[in-house]
Amino acid sequence: MKNENLKTFARLIGMLCRERRLAILTAVFMMLELGLLLLGPWLLGQAVDALEAAHAGPGDLAAIGARYAALFLGAALAMNVMRFFYTDTRGRMVHGIVASLRSEALRKIHVLSPAYYATTDSGAVLARVSRDVQKMRPFFGMALFTVLHLVLVAAGSFAVLAVYSPALSAVTAVCFVASLLMTIATARQLHPLSRRADDLYDGVALSIKENIEGVKVVKSFGRERLQSDRFRRHLGTFVESAIDVGNCWSFRIPLANALFGLCVPAMLVVGGWQVVSGVIEKGVIVACLFYAARIAHELQGLVRVVGVSQEAAVSAERLFELLDSDQVVTETETPTRLPDRIEGIRFEGLRFSYLEGEPVLRGVDLFLREGERVALVGPTGAGKSSLVSLLLRFFEPDAGRILLGGIDIRELPLAELRRAIGCVFQETFLFSDTLRRNLAFAAEGASDEEILEVVKTARLEMFVNSLPDGLDTVVGERGMTMSGGQRQRVAIARALISGPKILVLDDTMASVDARTERELVKALSKAAVGRTTLIVTQRLSGVLLADRVIVMDRGRIVDEGQHAQLYKRCAIYRTLFEGQVLEADTRPKKHGAIVI
Known part of the structure; x- marks a missing residue:
């Protein structure tokens, strides 16, 4: 001592x-x-x-x-x-x-x-x-x-x-x-x-x-x-x-x-x-x-x-x-530049655990094609959000690797990797500052035209116009002066402002009501156009945004396919969405599709 x-x-x-x-x-x-x-x-x-x-x-x-x-x-x-x-x-x-x-x-x-x-x-x-x-x-x-x-x-x-x-x-x-x-x-x-x-x-x-x-x-x-x-x-x-x-x-x-x-x-x-x-x-x-x-x-x-x-x-x-804490994610001394075009995301043999002896991911292999929308579903604790955390390099895998355009993400500069990924999380954090600065957080030098473009994409125009000072209105700490749907749409706009090549939606609609959910689906559908999108969800509305659905359970991928196919053949998938399908079936139909 x-x-x-x-x-x-x-x-x-x-x-x-x-x-x-x-x-x-x-x-x-x-x-x-x-x-x-x-x-x-x-x-x-x-x-x-x-x-x-x-x-x-x-x-x-x-x-x-x-x-x-x-x-x-x-x-x-x-x-x-x-x-x-x-x-x-x-x-x-x-x-x-x-x-x-x-x-x-x-x-x-x-x-x-x-x-x-x-x-x-x-x-x-x-x-x-x-x-x-x-x-x-x-x-x-x-x-x-x-x-x-x-x-x-x-x-x-x-x-x-x-x-x-x-x-x-x-x-x-x-x-x-x-x-x-x-x-x-x-x-x-x-x-x-x-x-x-x-x-x-x-x-x-x-x-x-x-x-x-x-x-x-x-x-x-x-x-x-x-x-x-x-x-x-x-x-x-x-x-x-x-x-x-x-x-x-x-x-x-x-x-x-x-x-x-x-x-x-x-x-x-x-x-x-x-x-x-x-x-x-x-x-x-x-x-x-x-x-x-x-x-x-x-x-x-x-x-x-x-x-x-x-x-x-x-x-x-x-x-x-x-x-002096060494619990940090380190960068390589000779990083590789991220290419302008990212030809897909590949997860190879990923194994990961938060606590020793308690694996969360048990050998996950997955490939997302460029521009593809993939929904990741599964019961609580299946490892869905852990996969997102590894993609963002919040944690390091115990084994395996993640490739962006064929490059191991550990070889990329952290800031460059994270700028390429626009994230919308379940819990939206907003700073006690103007709405403009919150929206432009990921791109400090964003012009008014760029901000208004993402406001339009996120379907925020009516909300912004209703504010006393428009974009210069100060929102409370954590956005307490806004509804849950408004905060989520601000988060969507913020994720898009830097023009990310990849969009990650982590249980974005988990805590919103049906009306807000429909508004978010419209905003997210527009936001995902032309972007490789990973949708972590337990809501049917999120699944219907995807081109392909991946089912996870206990750290493994157990099935994949389209919604209708999985609902018929996969018991885990059917258990997740059975109640939501019944509810959706009672709503009006338009051209044979479920109206969310």
């Missing part, structure tokens, strides 16, 4: 390289300020001895006093100028480091595979990027330079004390070491307590997040009191742990301060004896007491540093767990 803690601090200190120029300037200004600060007690001691040694008249005494006062004032003025530059550059450095950490964390969030999020609470991820990064800020802004300040002040003060009086220097050193050892012991005890408190905070953050996102469910079942009680339990456990941290701090730190506080009476005893013995002058005692007071002040700063540093180390450990 000790070595891990040291590695964490070494990595934190290494982050200064992210703002190297500002870090160097901050250190230079701090050392200049410190030099001027240490000059003050020396000038004061010199002034006392000069005034005591002077035998001139009042005018000469006033001149000596004025001279030293001017020197002292000049040093103080220069010190405050250096302090201003030190504070300014330090603030800029801290903001830069924190911003780069948050940016790095967000980049990592984007490249982590869904496997990471399957085993990590979203509240924990949110806490690492927000609260943990924020708790690291004081380490760079205060702790790091306070320690450096202490080292330089202690070194400079002890050097002066050793010149003035080795005995007083030794007294100060003994008290300093005793206080420092107590502070270090406190730091070691604080680390596990702080880690436990921060881990418990993840539960608090997750509870808040779930109550915000699930507020409709909570209200609809009248479970506000239950959720409040659960939140209070999470919060109470966290608060108890935080109090343990505070108790450790409040007991040990005053003791560390008291140990160095013994320095002053000890210096008065030893120094008084040396003055009486004629070893040192009175001005030396005055200067030495000021240097001791300076060290005491820095030690009090070190006390704050201990708490801040331990919190920063714990937060850094948690953030590094996120940044």
